[in-house]
Amino acid sequence: MNGASREALAAARERLDALTDSTSVDATQLADELAAVTALLDREVSLRRVLTDPAQPGEAKAELAQRLLGGQVSGTTADLVSGLVRSRWSQSRDLVDALEELADIADLTAAQQANTLDDVEDELFRFGRIVSSNTELRAALTDRTAGKAAKSELLRSLLGGRAKATTERLVTRLVTAPRGRSLEAGLESLSKLAAERRDRVVAVVTSAVPLSDGQKQRLGAALAKLYGRQMHLNLDVDPEVIGGIRVQVGDEVINGSIADRLDDAGRRMAG
Numbered sequence: 001m002n003g004a005s006r007e008a009l010a011a012a013r014e015r016l017d018a019l020t021d022s023t024s025v026d027a028t029q030l031a032d033e034l035a036a037v038t039a040l041l042d043r044e045v046s047l048r049r050v051l052t053d054p055a056q057p058g059e060a061k062a063e064l065a066q067r068l069l070g071g072q073v074s075g076t077t078a079d080l081v082s083g084l085v086r087s088r089w090s091q092s093r094d095l096v097d098a099l100e101e102l103a104d105i106a107d108l109t110a111a112q113q114a115n116t117l118d119d120v121e122d123e124l125f126r127f128g129r130i131v132s133s134n135t136e137l138r139a140a141l142t143d144r145t146a147g148k149a150a151k152s153e154l155l156r157s158l159l160g161g162r163a164k165a166t167t168e169r170l171v172t173r174l175v176t177a178p179r180g181r182s183l184e185a186g187l188e189s190l191s192k193l194a195a196e197r198r199d200r201v202v203a204v205v206t207s208a209v210p211l212s213d214g215q216k217q218r219l220g221a222a223l224a225k226l227y228g229r230q231m232h233l234n235l236d237v238d239p240e241v242i243g244g245i246r247v248q249v250g251d252e253v254i255n256g257s258i259a260d261r262l263d264d265a266g267r268r269m270a271g
Contacts, residue, residue: 001090001094002090004089009098011083012080012098012102013105015083016105016109019076027109028169029074030076030106031110033074034080034099034102035100035103035173037077038177041095042096042177045092047068051065051085051092051095052091054088058085058086061085061086062085065078066078069081084099104170104173104190105193105197107166108193108197110166111166112197112198114166118232120164121191121194121232123167124167124170124191125234127159129236131183131187140154141154141175142175148176148177151176152176155168155172156168159171174186174187201230201232201250202231202232202234203223203231203232203234203248204236204248205233205234205235205246206241206246206247206248207246208238208240208244208245209237210235210237219233220233227249244256
């Protein structure tokens with residue numbers, strides 16, 4: 001998002017945080033209702049354009065949203081959506097993207113309130129690894145000819161009882177309503193949102209063998225000192241990483257493997 005849309009989303013996220021700080025607001029219900037509004041506006045292009053028309057007064061658009069949603073969703077959700085349509089959006093699609101992100105944040109907030117956010121982060125990461133290594137599973141989950149019910153049932157068989165309810169909800173929503181995103185991009189976005197809930201940076205750590213608890217603690221502390229922020233470690237094992245570890249933080253890679261050191265030495269000699 002650019003310009004006005006970025007500012008509108010930032011303001012909406014602040015309002016969402018203020019709402020979910022209240023124990024009277026059911027964050028899971030809020031997520032469900034925001035997801036339903038997302039689906040509505042994604043489907044009804046003409047309505048989306050009316051609600052984001054810069055030529056229309058913000059209050060008039062908010063009143064229209066209240067009339068449409070009144071009785072269909074909670075007052076909290078209707079008020080949040082009304083605030084969104086009062087804002088200015090660079091593109092009409094940005095409003096739908098914002099609603100989708102708010103729905104995901106609300107679900108992650110529910111996990112945080114239940115003290116299961118760490119588990120959800122780890123499960124999202126592990127599920128992404130499983131999908132990337134299983135072409136048949138990925139094909140089944142991204143098959144455009146398969147119905148939502150079939151995909152939901154497949155995910156229920158994979159995750160039901162094995163993952164937190166929030167993880168299953170987030171992944172199911174992503175798979176059944178990808179809205180043009182690849183499965184990998186959607187999972188990465190969810191992982192980043194999960195990390196943001198604790199203002200943490202995600203480090204993807206690949207090692208030749210599983211790290212001990214002590215090693216994980218020392219690595220986490222070293223990375224936190226290096227980046228000046230608390231780190232969440234997503235751990236993966238790859239026997240190809242010989243003699244060390246590979247750490248990726250965003251676009252930056254910190255490589256400590258013997259193989260890569262030899263490759264670097266070879267490149268320096270060749271250069």
